[in-house]
Amino acid sequence: MAKSKKKIREQNAIREAAQANTERLETCNDAYTSGAFSYLRFLVHLLAAAQFCYGIYYYLFKLDWPEGLHEEEELKTRWGGKFKYLTFLDVIVQAIYHTVALLNDLFGSNVVTVAPKSLLRQLRDYIFATFAFPIAHNVCISFWVIYLYDRELIFPAVLDEIFPNWLNHVVHTNVALLAIMDMFTCFRRYPSRLAGVTGNVAFMILYVIWVNIVRYFSGQWVYPLLEILPIPLRAVMFAGLVALSVICYFLGEFVNNIVWAPEFQLLQRKLLKQN
Template sequence: MAKSKKQLREQHAAREAAQVTNARLETCNDAYTSGAFSYLRFLVHLLAAAQFCYGIYYYLFKLHWPQGLHEEEELKTRWGGKFKYLTFLDVIVQAIYHSVALLNDIFGNNTVTLAPKSCLRQMRDYIFATFAFPIAHNVCISFWVIYLWDRELIFPAALDAIFPSWLNHVVHTNVALLAIMDLFTCFRRYPSRLAGITGNVAFMLLYIIWVNIVRYFSGQWVYPLLEVLPVPLRCLMFGGLVGLSLACYLLGEFINHIVWAPEFKLLKQKQIKQD
């Protein structure tokens, strides 16, 4: 049976709309995967990976406690070492994330798509959404809030002679700033809410368990603030740590959808037309 003129017009209009959507996506991908934008993304990942890897090296091998400061030998051998600090674990997460992102820039792909096939791309997007962005902002916010309230509870003034200011900003400030820069330069589809939140909350709960293990074996809490808090407030602080991390996850997801809203709209239009 021959199609009516109305049906032919509708099919023609649909084809034209699909062609326009595809052309806009191709233009978007050309601008996003080549030229100045791709160089900026590569530079962010390169500088971030180098900075955090050097920060880990300096943190582990170049920080030396001066003689007589808080029983130097006891501080060096205390159970858990530097790995008991969320700050240090976060720098490791950031170094891993930006290294994976850098490898993806070189060997993977950065095309605007809802279903990336590259394993590097999938790993990059999940690590950023679940760990890198929320933990970086958790560390940055919680550290500077407590620092401004009473620095002796989290970063005593005596540490100024040991811990250089540039390293302090690398591990407590730059982690968040570079995560924001990455969010604006890398298109990504966030994982399902269940997968992302489960991974994020699991990480924080494991860290809280780790803090209590360190307390059990060393006899001291990781942070001076925990020493002065009564048990109910200590539990509240641990709950707040998980809650802040979850809030940072949702914030990252929200900002990602706002920043990349035009691209998501084009991809959804293309998907609807294909269906």
């Protein structure tokens, strides 16, 4: 009889703990999917999508080429166009990501759940983890480090007459800042490391190959820095570019796990209960 009562008490305790966990998860979802938090998330995605889409449009069609610039025609027609710059490719990635995230805000679901069933939600999470966050920080870090060391190696002063300061910050600074804001407003489960890292490395290796293709057909390297580096150091730079992207991937995963640790703990308890 004593054992029976003890067993009943243990079962009641387990049931109460499970109920409390369910209530906390429901409270978390109520706070996360409605009210001020949801409006903030929607605003971040709306402003980011609009900003990057306009940046792409301005980058392609509205840059003013000053009179008397001898390299005007050469700069306009150089092989590969603006698509040879990682900066421009990254802005396209950011515009795609924030547009997908915005569509998910409007038509999908942001509920904290064990496994998102929506293809839109899964696509949003994969693009952010694999491309948007790591490439944005890769671009931001590598650009500003080289710029502060010697801007002529990556963004010559002559470009100040062509490239407005606000656009420079949109494509080299805001990409990282908005990715961080998104990290703190969107709950997501990162893909498996094999899928995420493979996608990230594949993108960067393809870009390195693309840079060399541009060099082969145009006779010029994309960035002035590559012109002065000997072959061994150039190879080190390309490897470092890929490595930095992978580091940024793991940084994003690490920060995501810290920011959303309470939600992951609730989901883990729910999963254990189901099993």
